[in-house]
Amino acid sequence: MAAVRGACDGSVQRSAVWAALEHVEDPELPLTITDLGLVRRLEIAGGRVRVGLTYTSLACPCNEMIREDVEAALLAVPGVMAVTVDEVLEPWSREDVTPRGRELLRAVAVV
């Protein structure tokens, strides 16, 4: 199901969408979902954005929370009219964390 918002002029910058995703924090760890390596797909067609997310575990307790945060963050980007979040269920490992993310995780003694 897509989260939908008002009208749109069809011009959505990929960089603006990515920047919005870079502000979505993981609910349990002090880093963003992009640093954690959860964002696997990003398609933009007109004002419609489709994001493919994986999670750190199949039984991720926060998947609804993350999905809602992504929808809210992207609907705040000018021009975005509808957001669909797909669970892609690809494997996730610590190799997927960015160097900056790894620094942050070290600070809270997770890795």
Place this chain on the structure above:
Amino acid sequence: MGRGGLSNEEVRERILAGRLIEGTQHASDDYIKALERTLIVSADTELISAPSYLGAAADAPNTSSYMSIISIVQDEVGHAHIAYRMLRDLGVDVDELVYGREPHEFKHPYAFDVPLESWAEMIVANAFYDRAGFVLLSDVFEHTTYAPWKRALVKVDREETFHLRHGERWIAKLANEDAAKRRIQQAMDWMFVLTLEWFGLPDHLKRHKDQVGYGLKGQTNDELRQTWMTAVVPFCEKHGFDVPAHYDEESGGYVIDCAFPMAFDPEAKQWDHPRGEITWDDVMARWRGRGPANERFVRQLQRGVDQLATAA
């Protein structure tokens, strides 16, 4: 001869010099006693929240939220493990503590002895009880002079944030549905005052002052109660719920709008508003008697050890 390597005077000097306590060699017997008392309350509270939340997981409205509660239960057991581990390091027999005590000897707040019996009560517990835990542990994290606890709390803090956010998110979501909203309001009606009690005796009646004196916590009971209301009351008001407290411009703090403390019927989950204010001695008598689910929750935690002992 005690376990502490220092005198009370030396401990105070060390704390005043801004140095943390790493272990018994830096502590006095009285410091260790106060620390143990504080850690046992914290450990028991985390542990008993597990059977309490686990029971309410059965009321989850979908598999995703069921997963969230199961994960929260796992977090809580982890937090309990941290506190018991520190007690073990201090020389306490933790197996005896968890498996040898009678249910009424556990030190968790009375609120957890009242079972959660619906999804509405579960999410209000996340928003109220986990917020209380967060307020208490954030204070410990910020102020504790016991270094091992300070280090351990970095991750705990973050996980508690997820728990209370889980509750707040569900409350916000269901606040738009009449029937669900009524059930949440009913849960808040008994759980709000029960959480106010959680922070303990008002400052002017408090007997143990060692916790603040030794820098095991920073805020007093009344200050912690204020911190909790500062987060919870505006949240409830924002989503159209009534709770018996309001912000008072003049004093710059929150004022409780009902009799407090009050008599409570834990079976009916109702406060005795007509009777009005009772004494804290009355409250302590209720706490000592423990609540309806105390025996069940503690025996549930102890059952595995009992079964193995019987089988042997």
